[in-house]
Amino acid sequence: MYSLNGRFIYKVMINVILVMSICACSTMGKVAKVSFISVKEIYAVQPESIRTNYPDWMKRTFFTSELLTTDYEKWRVRLHSKANLEQYFLNNKTFTELEYELNFETHRMTVELLFEQKIEVLQDNEQYYAYDFSFSNSGKSLWKDYQNHFYEMEKPWFNYPVSPELPANIKREIESILYNYAPNWGYLSLREFMELFELNTERRWEDFCFWNNYQYDDSSVCGDIRIEDDLDAMQGANN
Template identity: 25%
Template sequence: MRCCKLWLLVLLIQLSAGCSVLGKVKQATVEAGAASWKAQPLALRQQYPQWIQRVYFTAELQTSDIRQWQLHLISRRELGPGTATAMAELVYMAGGELQTTEFALKLQQVSGPDATQDYHRYTYQFGADAATFYQTYLQQRFAGQAKPLQLYYLQPLFKASPVDLAPVIRLEYTLLPEYGAKTVGELMRLMFNLQERDWVEFCQNPPLPV
């Protein structure tokens, strides 16, 4: 408990603001704070006030390996072979401009209806090229040169082989496996540094499917 209190104020400052002079110190601080938080059992972490949980969830997410992130399309029926070729955009603001880069997604798993689910689940993950980009983004973010990654843009896109998404009922994210799959709304509510304008942007341009 004392360990978490020690890091809390520092994390609040570091996650909500940036300082280019303290870039490396800032990243080390967030990584250490996230590590101290993860050392506690999940059941114990969930007893803290919601705003504290959001601070540390954000710290964990910012220091996670993007190659472990999973995007799930949940569909009423099979979506066809076009799902094997998917892309996703990583989007953030830096230097007053929107930085958008597309990366190929790997179709890791397709599971059909069974005793535990009555739908089809398509699971995607990023590759090494996205990890390199994400590390560059983190360096800018911790140096105060970039805004938070706009996760509400994150979804599988099918540009090479169009896919009929009408049967899709929702999009889920497993970005930190210990927390399980989340909808985009649940994920956004867990983020400490999302502002009101982020919600406005999300409502105006929601992911497809929501």
């Protein structure tokens, strides 16, 4: 596995890990950016047979490097549903909130999700409709701000698991959400994303589950006990 440029890959990845562990230091900004981009480019040119054989810690470093340097224009979100919702998405706008936290302040922006296509997919031996969305250009400035803070080692935190804002009757039809922020890794479930993102600590995901801000199925991450946040469902339960 380490033939060809294996030693170079190893040295670059060790540098990336060291950069991620360094405390705030603005002089490291350019080094961090170059290191992350180098690891992303290394992964992109590796054959699939080599990618699948990397140990988990290398996969996490590869994924995290691409995630932190990804192009906003390439972000995609996929909604899985057994219902045919194409006409709804064609005729209605869908929004979500992008946000990052820095120095105990939350920077938030509402952006439109642009419907691209409906396809049929097979997952876990079940047939679903998959609805793909890109992100409108209005959110690009927020992502750039986050990246600038990150490269300056100011330790911002970007909240990647976005929740599309949908009416309750449409939301109930959504089985799961898949995320593609790193094109070389394709669409990932919330669990897969969690396990690959190097900067996700156990405390981060405990907070995620505790605050229950996620409006869709989070059972693969948080377990089966969830607080119901659907107002209509709550009212129905009380009747």
